[in-house]
Amino acid sequence: MSASPAPQSVPASAAAPGPAAGRREVAAHREAVEDLLRTWFLAHPPAHESIALGEAAGRLLAADVRAPGNLPPFTNSQMDGYAVRTADLAAGSRPDGIPGSVRLAAAAPIPAGSAPPPLLPGTAAPVMTGAMLPEGADAVVPIEACTPDYFVPAGFLPADGTGSTVEVPAETPSGQFVRRAGSDISAGAPALPAGSVLGPLQLGLLAALGLDRVTVRARPRVLLLTTGDEVVEPGRPLGPGQIHDANTTLLRSSLEEAGAQVLRSRILADSPQEFTARLRADIAADAPDLVLSSGGISKGAYEVVRQGLAAADVAFLSVAMQPGGPQGIGTVEGVPFLGFPGNPVSSLVSFEMFLRPALTAVTGAPRPRTEVQARLTAPLGSPAGKHQVRRGRYTAGTVEPVGGPGSHLLHALAASNALIPVPVGTERLEAGAEVTVLLLE
Amino acid sequence: MSASPAPQSVPASAAAPGPAAGRREVAAHREAVEDLLRTWFLAHPPAHESIALGEAAGRLLAADVRAPGNLPPFTNSQMDGYAVRTADLAAGSRPDGIPGSVRLAAAAPIPAGSAPPPLLPGTAAPVMTGAMLPEGADAVVPIEACTPDYFVPAGFLPADGTGSTVEVPAETPSGQFVRRAGSDISAGAPALPAGSVLGPLQLGLLAALGLDRVTVRARPRVLLLTTGDEVVEPGRPLGPGQIHDANTTLLRSSLEEAGAQVLRSRILADSPQEFTARLRADIAADAPDLVLSSGGISKGAYEVVRQGLAAADVAFLSVAMQPGGPQGIGTVEGVPFLGFPGNPVSSLVSFEMFLRPALTAVTGAPRPRTEVQARLTAPLGSPAGKHQVRRGRYTAGTVEPVGGPGSHLLHALAASNALIPVPVGTERLEAGAEVTVLLLE
Numbered sequence: 001m002s003a004s005p006a007p008q009s010v011p012a013s014a015a016a017p018g019p020a021a022g023r024r025e026v027a028a029h030r031e032a033v034e035d036l037l038r039t040w041f042l043a044h045p046p047a048h049e050s051i052a053l054g055e056a057a058g059r060l061l062a063a064d065v066r067a068p069g070n071l072p073p074f075t076n077s078q079m080d081g082y083a084v085r086t087a088d089l090a091a092g093s094r095p096d097g098i099p100g101s102v103r104l105a106a107a108a109p110i111p112a113g114s115a116p117p118p119l120l121p122g123t124a125a126p127v128m129t130g131a132m133l134p135e136g137a138d139a140v141v142p143i144e145a146c147t148p149d150y151f152v153p154a155g156f157l158p159a160d161g162t163g164s165t166v167e168v169p170a171e172t173p174s175g176q177f178v179r180r181a182g183s184d185i186s187a188g189a190p191a192l193p194a195g196s197v198l199g200p201l202q203l204g205l206l207a208a209l210g211l212d213r214v215t216v217r218a219r220p221r222v223l224l225l226t227t228g229d230e231v232v233e234p235g236r237p238l239g240p241g242q243i244h245d246a247n248t249t250l251l252r253s254s255l256e257e258a259g260a261q262v263l264r265s266r267i268l269a270d271s272p273q274e275f276t277a278r279l280r281a282d283i284a285a286d287a288p289d290l291v292l293s294s295g296g297i298s299k300g301a302y303e304v305v306r307q308g309l310a311a312a313d314v315a316f317l318s319v320a321m322q323p324g325g326p327q328g329i330g331t332v333e334g335v336p337f338l339g340f341p342g343n344p345v346s347s348l349v350s351f352e353m354f355l356r357p358a359l360t361a362v363t364g365a366p367r368p369r370t371e372v373q374a375r376l377t378a379p380l381g382s383p384a385g386k387h388q389v390r391r392g393r394y395t396a397g398t399v400e401p402v403g404g405p406g407s408h409l410l411h412a413l414a415a416s417n418a419l420i421p422v423p424v425g426t427e428r429l430e431a432g433a434e435v436t437v438l439l440l441e
Numbered sequence: 442m443s444a445s446p447a448p449q450s451v452p453a454s455a456a457a458p459g460p461a462a463g464r465r466e467v468a469a470h471r472e473a474v475e476d477l478l479r480t481w482f483l484a485h486p487p488a489h490e491s492i493a494l495g496e497a498a499g500r501l502l503a504a505d506v507r508a509p510g511n512l513p514p515f516t517n518s519q520m521d522g523y524a525v526r527t528a529d530l531a532a533g534s535r536p537d538g539i540p541g542s543v544r545l546a547a548a549a550p551i552p553a554g555s556a557p558p559p560l561l562p563g564t565a566a567p568v569m570t571g572a573m574l575p576e577g578a579d580a581v582v583p584i585e586a587c588t589p590d591y592f593v594p595a596g597f598l599p600a601d602g603t604g605s606t607v608e609v610p611a612e613t614p615s616g617q618f619v620r621r622a623g624s625d626i627s628a629g630a631p632a633l634p635a636g637s638v639l640g641p642l643q644l645g646l647l648a649a650l651g652l653d654r655v656t657v658r659a660r661p662r663v664l665l666l667t668t669g670d671e672v673v674e675p676g677r678p679l680g681p682g683q684i685h686d687a688n689t690t691l692l693r694s695s696l697e698e699a700g701a702q703v704l705r706s707r708i709l710a711d712s713p714q715e716f717t718a719r720l721r722a723d724i725a726a727d728a729p730d731l732v733l734s735s736g737g738i739s740k741g742a743y744e745v746v747r748q749g750l751a752a753a754d755v756a757f758l759s760v761a762m763q764p765g766g767p768q769g770i771g772t773v774e775g776v777p778f779l780g781f782p783g784n785p786v787s788s789l790v791s792f793e794m795f796l797r798p799a800l801t802a803v804t805g806a807p808r809p810r811t812e813v814q815a816r817l818t819a820p821l822g823s824p825a826g827k828h829q830v831r832r833g834r835y836t837a838g839t840v841e842p843v844g845g846p847g848s849h850l851l852h853a854l855a856a857s858n859a860l861i862p863v864p865v866g867t868e869r870l871e872a873g874a875e876v877t878v879l880l881l882e
Contacts, residue, residue, distance in 0.1 A: 053675065057694050072849060073679055080740055111711070111743050113671030115681030128743055130671060130783070130849075132682040143740070185852040192855060199882060200698065204691035204785055205855035208684070212676030230554030230571060234494065235653030238514055240556030241573040243649070250645035253498050257641060270552070299521055299584070302552050302569055342571065344645055408513060408571075411626040414633060414646035441640060 023320040024327075025424070026353065026387045032329055034358040036336045040289060041362055046217040053203055058259065058366050059216035061196040067189050067209055070182035075133045078177040082124040082146055082166055083110065083137035092170030100170035101147070109151070110134065124166050126151055133178060140177035141168040185209075197366045219261040220363055223288040224251055225279070227295040227304050228342060229270040246344040246410060247294040254351050255292075259365040263288055270296070272308035279308070283333045291335055292355070295342025298326040305339050314339070320424055322386040323407035324350040343407035349389045352419060352438060374399040374418075374437050380429045382422035391416035392437065399437050417441050464761040465768075466865070467794065467828045473770055475799040477777045481730060482803055487658040494644055499700065499807050500657035502637040508630050508650055511623035516574045519618040523565040523587055523607055524551065524578035533611030541611035542588070550592070551575065565607050567592055574619060581618035582609040626650075638807045660702040661804055664729040665692055666720070668736040668745045669783060670711040687785040687851060688735040695792050696733075700806040704729055711737070713749035720749070724774045732773055733796070736783025739767040746780050755780070761865055763827040764848035765791040784848035790830045793860060793879060815840035815859075815878050821870045823863040832857035833878065840878050858882050 024032075048062040077083065084104065092102035109126035110116040118135040119125055125134055133140070143149055147167040185191055191209060196202055198214065206214055231245045232238055248265045255262050263286045268275050275296075283291065296305035297316055305328060306316050314330030314337055323346035328339025340350040352369065359365040377400040382388035391413055392399040399420060403412020419438040422429060429435065465473075489503040518524065525545065533543035550567035551557040559576040560566055566575055574581070584590055588608040626632055632650060637643055639655065647655055672686045673679055689706045696703050704727045709716050716737075724732065737746035738757055746769060747757050755771030755778055764787035769780025781791040793810065800806040818841040823829035832854055833840040840861060844853020860879040863870060870876065 053690055054693070057697065067852075071852065073684060074682065078847070078849075112669055113680075113682050113711070129739070130669075130684070179847070179849055184847075184850050191852060197882075200691050200694040201789070201855045201857065201881065203694050204687045204789065205851045207675045207690035208687035208785060208851045210675050210677075210679070210685040212674070228553055228571075233653070234648045234651050236651075238510075238651070239554075241515065241554050243514060243571070244651040246645045246649035249494055249648035250641050252495070253641040253644050256498065270554070298570065344649060348642070348645065406519070406620070406625075408519075408620055409625050410646045410649045411508075411512065411632060414642045416642065440642065441638075 023318045023325075023385070026319060026321050029317075029319045029321075029327060029329075030354050030357060033338065033354045034361050036329060036331075036338075037290070037358050037362040040336045041220075044289065046220070046363070048215050049218055050213050050215050053207060053212055053214055056198045056203060056214050056216060057200075059198050059214075059219075060259070060364050060366070061192055061194055061198060061202075062215040062217045063194045064190055065192045065206065065209075065211075065214075067185045067187055067191045069187045069210065071184040071186075071208055072179055072181060075181045076130050076179050077127040077133060077140045078129065078179050079140050079142040080128050080151075081126075081140045081142040081177065082106075082168060083119055083127040083133055084124045084139055084141055084168055084172060085119060085121060085136055086139050086172055086174045088122055089168065089170045089172055094170075101167045102170050103165050103167045106152075106164045106166050107134075124168060138174045138178065139172050141172055142177065145169055195364045197364070217363075219259055220289045220359065220365075221286065222255050222260045222262050223279075223282055223286055223291045224248060224255070224262050224265040225275075225291070225293040226265070226267045226342075227270065227275065227293060228267070229302075231267050231295070233267060247340075247342070247347050250344055250348050251292065251294065251340075251351060254348065254356070257367055258356050258359050259363065259367075260290075260359065268304070270302055270304045272304050272310075275304050275308035280333060283335055288335055291332055291337045292340065293328070293338075294340045294347045297328045297339040298341060309337070309339075312337070320385060320387055321349070321353065322383060322388045322405065324353065324389065325386075327354075341407075344410050345391070345407040345413050348413065349407075349419065352440065353389065353421075369438050369440065371436050371438055373397075373434055376401070376420075376429055376431055376433045376435055379431050380420070380422060382427055382429075384427045385424060387424050388422040390420040390422065392418045392420045394418040394437055394439060399435065464759045464766075464826070467760060467762050470758075470760045470762075470768060470770075471795050471798060474779065474795045475802050477770060477772075477779075478731070478799050478803040481777045482661075485730065487661070487804070489656050490659055491654050491656050494648060494653055494655055497639045497644060497655050497657060498641075500639050500655075500660075501700070501805055501807075502633055502635055502639060502643075503656040503658045504635045505631055506633045506647065506650075506652075506655075508626045508628055508632045510628045510651065512625040512627075512649055513620055513622060516622045517571050517620050518568040518574060518581045519570065519620050520581050520583040521569050521592075522567075522581045522583040522618065523547075523609060524560055524568040524574055525565045525580055525582055525609055525613060526560060526562060526577055527580050527613055527615045529563055530609065530611045530613055535611075542608045543611050544606050544608045547593075547605045547607050548575075565609060579615045579619065580613050582613055583618065586610055636805045638805070658804075660700055661730045661800065661806075662727065663696050663701045663703050664720075664723055664727055664732045665689060665696070665703050665706040666716075666732070666734040667706070667708045667783075668711065668716065668734060669708070670743075672708050672736070674708060688781075688783070688788050691785055691789050692733065692735065692781075692792060695789065695797070698808055699797050699800050700804065700808075701731075701800065709745070711743055711745045713745050713751075716745050716749035721774060724776055729776055732776055732778045733781065734769070734779075735781045735788045738769045738780040739782060750778070750780075753778070761826060761828055762790070762794065763824060763829045763846065765794065765830065766827075768795075782848075785851050786832070786848040786854050789854065790848075790860065793881065794830065794862075810879050810881065812877050812879055814838075814875055817842070817861075817870055817872055817874045817876055820872050821861070821863060823868055823870075825868045826865060828865050829863040831861040831863065833859045833861045835859040835878055835880060840876065 092100040107125035116134040533541040545565040548566035557575040
């Protein structure tokens with residue numbers, strides 16, 4: 001533990017650039033965070049990485065992908081049945097309108113995965129779903145529409161499968177149950193646009209196109225710092241006045257869920273000099289896209305981040321939000337910096353209200369949160385001048401507040417699956433009131 | 442490639458156990474899949490694994506977790522301010538109702554992460570958010586309510602921080618801005634129930650409780666097989682009549698997203714003998730909880746799964762769904778077996794309609810799909826007797842059908858984010874009709 005630094009006076013009025021009231025609105029701060037990241041990534045676009053398809057779930061496609069070949073690669077049958085030449089069937093049409101049929105000689109069966117010989121006039125070839133249509137064939141008659149309506153077992157035929165006949169309907173349109181080569185996507189056509197989130201469906205298409213690797217955008221690189229002399233890593237014993245670090249786990253897993261790569265996560269003790277020196281060294285070593293700290297930014301006497309970055313291009317301000325009011329934003333060594341408050345609930349709410357939406361907007365991060373309308377099951381009070389963010393449990397159109405407003409209530413947070421914002425100006429919401437909640441899962 | 446096996450006759454009527462019409466309803470098959478897995482996991486509950494917190498995102502808690510200690514671990518301040526003994530303040534109360542105040546001697550500041558000495562009567566100690574309250578103190582007066590309303594810089598005071606005074610409001614209730622030890626959760630109380638999905642919020646609570654490892658349920662172990670002489674791994678060149686394997690990628694990434702572990706994924710050629718021999722060997726080697734195959738189960742002449750498992754306890758039947766009608770279900774060597782059809786769209790729809798809901802219901806798998814109401818932007822036709830499942834793009838209350846009904850249309854599937862079920866009996870839905878769609882993300 002470092003020696004305690006000198007307490008520092010921070011008069012309230014000097015701390016808050018922004019609107020006259022000294023507090024920045026939630027929407028304005030969200031926009032500022034988005035601008036900060038947008039400016040950075042415009043100048044420092046993510047690198048491209050070629051990775052195996054099996055490793056690419058949740059990643060973002062780096063560039064447009066065009067189909068390297070036709071899909072399907074060859075014209076094939078959509079049904080189990082007989083491939084026919086429809087020109088052969090005209091003879092079976094009856095002028096009286098009664099459905100006619102034609103008897104054709106059965107050719108050798110076409111299994112999937114083989115190239116069949118051309119279909120001779122007057123013959124029909126057994127063909128299975130997905131198998132290549134022989135040259136000359138232009139339609140498939142499903143086995144159920146043929147007589148006999150099953151494939152004759154091999155034991156009853158000569159070894160080449162020929163020698164029997166099959167009766168098929170005369171009114172079989174050309175093209176019936178035929179999947180043309182390239183009918184799903186043709187060679188050279190756009191398959192997936194740059195920025196696509198690669199889920200099972202997109203990965204399935206790339207596999208079908210024969211690709212076993214894919215070029216994705218490098219994940220945003222985040223240097224994550226937790227501060228505080230009182231903070232101890234989970235798994236280690238606590239001394240007097242100490243607490244275990246929840247922020248590193250909360251923010252690391254949230255960042256990873258939103259597609260970021262956490263390069264380093266550290267607990268830094270409360271010495272501004274040490275904080276600044278290590279931060280500079282880590283930035284030089286890791287080349288992060290974002291430095292995110294928690295703790296040490298409000299108006300107490302020991303605010304290591306605020307004191308350590310006093311000379312940096314970072315504003316420490318107050319956002320009209322509760323929890324999560326104190327916020328730091330700016331750049332350190334030219335790299336985007338965000339300082340979240342140290343209470344775990346405050347840091348998580350800051351992530352969901354500011355950083356996740358910015359990552360989604362700027363980098364196309366996967367898993368954006370969704371907002372839904374819900375009815376409160378219990379009344380909620382809120383300070384008039386604050387955008388209060390309460391935690392709750394959403395179930396089928398209703399939301400039940402969980403725990404109080406306290407920013408240390410991690411147990412209640414862990415039982416929640418939604419944030420309930422109560423905007424500035426609303427001091428009370430009754431049970432049954434309709435609110436817009438942010439789903440956390 | 443194996444030698445082509447003999448075509449086998451499979452008269453349509455013999456293939457479909459179940460209702461009189463020969464087709465099983467979608468809901469009945471979903472229930473059968475759930476029953477199959479439930480029976481297995483009741484007899485073979487998942488093993489417990491102790492893993493690091495950083496590896497546990499998305500995993501399921503194996504057993505109830507109780508708090509090993511109080512949270513917060515000690516009584517601390519909710520604000521930056523002065524810790525006071527409210528008994529000292531009574532002297533400042535005024536009988537005329539005008540707010541009174543009391544001047545107290547300033548004690549040494551209490552930084553976070555240290556154990557302060559007891560608070561002497563008549564004194565007030567500067568205390569920062571989260572710092573331990575000294576013995577004797579029973580309330581915190583926020584710095585903004587004090588005179589002076591900032592912490593006096595150390596340079597202006599003796600080294601021990603004493604010697605100045607602070608004026609605090611007399612009407613300060615006992616307990617104000619005090620977070621009691623155990624007020625979030627008390628030692629021994631239930632913190633998280635068995636089966637909880639471990640997201641950032643739950644992991645944050647475990648970290649705050651000092652835990653760096655967590656005991657989770659082993660993931661369901663799935664042996665994944667793709668069949669077909671015509672199927673080639675992505676990255677390898679195609680011969681005539683061959684296609685690249687999309688099913689392994691589609692199903693593997695879907696299974697992993699739903700919390701399963703894919704032990705082995707293999708493309709097996711079209712020899713029933715080889716299929717059965719390798720399946721038995723893999724089951725013995727891998728001890729899977731589920732065998733999932735795609736392809737080889739319908740009524741063609743070359744149906745390797747159906748032929749290979751003819752002697753096993755597996756039913757091959759027809760579900761009134763399109764795509765995904767042919768389905769295999771049963772056990773092989775006592776292990777649950779599901780056979781999906783070979784067309785990629787059919788296999789994905791089978792996963793979403795049958796296997797994902799069963800995994801959610803039986804194992805508590807993360808990321809269940811959600812259903813939402815949406816208005817169709819274009820009309821849809823559907824066969825009367827089938828539960829047709831079309832693909833579409835959901836945006837803000839509307840859903841646009843993407844691609845036709847064809848089960849080979851992977852490009853359209855990859856542009857979709859929703860399934861649009863059109864139930865049995867509905868032959869046409871007009872533009873503007875309200876449908877219940879299954880969101881795929």
